[in-house]
Amino acid sequence: MSTNYSEQELIRRQKMEAIKASGINPYPAAAFPISHHSADIKAAFNDDTKEAFAAVSVAGRIMSINDKGKVFFIKIQDDKGLFQLYVKRDDICPGEDKTLFDELVKHWLDLGDFIGASGYVFITKTGETSLHTQRITLLSKSLKPLPVVKRDEAGNAFDEVTDPEFRYRQRYADLVINPDVKKVFAQRTQIINSIRTFLNQQGALEVETPVLQAIPGGAAARPFITHHNALDVPFYLRIANELYLKRLVVGGFDWVYEFSRNFRNEGMDRTHNPEFTILEWYTAYKDYFWMMEITEQLFERLAVELHGHTDVQVDHEKISFKAPFKRITIYDAIQEHTGIDISLMDEAALLELCNQLHIEANNTMGRGKLIDQLFGEACEKKYIQPTFIIDYPEEMSPLTKKHRSKPGLVERFELMINGKEIANAYSELNDPIDQRNRFEAQMKLMERGDDEAMFIDHDFLRALEYGMPPTSGIGIGIDRLCMLLLNQPSIQDVLLFPQMRPEKF
RNA sequence: UGGUUCGUAACUCAAUUGGUUUCAGAGUAUCGGUCUUUUACACCGGGAGUUGUGAGUUCGAGUCUCACCGGGCCAACCA
Incomplete structure (x- = not known):
């Protein structure tokens, strides 16, 4: 200093x-x-x-x-x-x-x-x-x-300190001089407490699983890597806790959840921080239809507990958290916004379509990733009101159970709100043979150059071989949920200490 | 990582197309003085800035050019 x-x-x-x-x-x-x-x-x-x-x-x-x-x-x-x-x-x-x-x-x-x-x-x-x-x-x-901020009776600030660098680096000072900031973080805790109460009341069990993992599984992302000296092996900071929670369902816990701090070594912007919080829960003997219903219930209840009603003002949009939420298949969503039915298209046709629509794509991408890209570019931003996008293609969902009636699809939904993905859920794949095949398909994608393809986790496969009951699981992005419910424009505004380039003294 | 934009006192901001005016101004904060109160700012007076850093162009640079440092926004990656 x-x-x-x-x-x-x-x-x-x-x-x-x-x-x-x-x-x-x-x-x-x-x-x-x-x-x-x-x-x-x-x-x-x-x-x-x-x-x-x-x-x-x-x-x-x-x-x-x-x-x-x-x-x-x-x-x-x-x-x-x-x-x-x-x-x-x-x-x-x-x-x-x-x-x-x-x-x-x-x-x-x-x-x-x-x-x-x-x-x-x-x-x-x-x-x-x-x-x-x-x-x-x-x-x-x-x-x-401290920086001097004057306020009148109504709380209007004069000479307010708005410099983001000051506010995020010196959050302690920001909290002292900007009372609204303090309120946002108190409300963030209130949201998390509400979720915890909701889950506990229904008999769910909160658990803790490893942050240091030998195989970073459960999601597609680049991990942070570290090293364990005594064992002399690399460890990864978790990118997800999914595979550990499923192991617990194998072990006989019928409903487990964890607020998981995840770490992903990727870009930072107003919706991404290198460490962030996802709530995941896994419930035995349920499927993704049940999951949609309980998710609606939870979201409606959070809005009411926080604001007293189901309408939440976010930017210029009024978003209604009144259940039930709209449901649409991903193929129908793409057809709705592009006019094109892609359900029967193969990889080559999809790649050509992307090129036609000026959507970035290349031949390392499999069919699933191409569809994901199409949806992300052409549709995602259009879903302002809470909408479940359902029935994804199998290739982009290696941990999801095959659809009970639609070949080539899986029982998965993502919940879109205000043009952003807030939650992601499946009927979980519990067939160990199928799971092994899916992992192997991921390995092939990795060999083609897909650096986000999943690693194969042999211990997880061993657990599935003992038998996992039919299970539905969900991951909810807590930071983004807080941004929505608290009408904050940046993830940095709902994280007490957002990641910054280290300061030089 | 690319594009764009910003960096002036502890804080919020000024400084007319690069120019005669003084030593780069003002409010808050600060220091000294007066008063049993102002509803952001009572009254009087004082101090405080190597204009992010370094080089360059020019008779002259806060203002123009380049590099670097640190931010913001947009794009790419991702949740």
Whole structure:
């Protein structure tokens, strides 16, 4: 860290030395007893309840100081908001010695410092519920000034700090000066808690599975690689936890779930972060139709719990999470948006179609990947309202059970909302012979140059050979779900510490 | 990785086609002074910037050119 302090930083260090010299510890060790939080006082205090607020202790960070000579009005911010302290010289220093007020309050306190205060609550002439402060305690000295943001009564910000680099790199400061940011992250946790409650109520079991995997399975993506020294073998950070959760279904857990932090060594943009969270759950004796129904229920409930109704405003679109959601097969979706029926096309015909439509494609791509590309380019963005895209071609779904009645297809759906894939689910493939064949087909794609084709996982095949009950599973992108439900434009706005290029000091 | 755009005080922004004006301005913050209160900003006064870094063009560069560093946006990869 540079030692070229700014003028203000130097002044704060001088103040800290003065504080120490006066015998006050700027970083005291003792706990400070808090009796109330700001919002709770403001909500409950009135003429009838004032007895209950005769001896109150609050603590927080100083956000504004209004120096009126022998009286100071200091606004502190605690976990629940702002609260005003009325600090009068003769109350703080009842005797002859006014040093504490004249030095500490008048000169040594800065915006950003943490203080504790005790006294009684009253309402000032201007009608603001405040603490008539009798004791004031410095709890932690701030040496670096926070950016100054002014707000009016309605909460409109002036000189707001919007620089993304500052906000993401110094999230701690962002959270202090932008209260809405704090709210977004509280709501993210609320969403996750709601999901957990929903699943637990139905008897699902939350589990934890390995992040370090010898074979990165369960998805098609480039992994991060690391090395285990004692074993002297490479390990991969997981790109998905699917194969481990299925092993648990083999073991007899009928419904397991995990909020899985996954790692993929790919690009970063407003919808991609190298580490991100996917909720996956696997339920025995179910199929993908059941999965669609429970997914609708969950999403509808999340919207209602968060907003009180099923409509959620996202950008300029109003999205309805009212179940049931529309269902359409991927072939019908492509036909709907291109006018072309591709259901009988072979690889060569599909490649030609892509070229005709100016969609990037090449001959390393198998039939499944070509169809995926067609859908992604021509259709995906069109599905704003929640829509299940169902019945994918077998080639692009190596872990999915063959369709019960449509040859060449598998029982899979993706849930599209606001033009983005939010969830992906299957009737899980539990035929070990078929699974081995699918893995081998993936190996052939890999040999053709498809660097996203899946590795073969022999231990997983061994588990399937013991027998897995018919099972349906789903993966839901939690970060993207939060972006939707909280109307945030970037994944960085729903991750407390989004990945950035390392900073140089 | 490619295209495009931005980088001026602690923060938010100015600086007319490269130019006479002073030393690159203002508000907040900061420092000093006055007051029992302002609803973003009471009153008076002061200090604070090697204009991201480095080179170049020019009589003259915050402004133009190049390289580098760090961001944003778009595209590619992916969820």
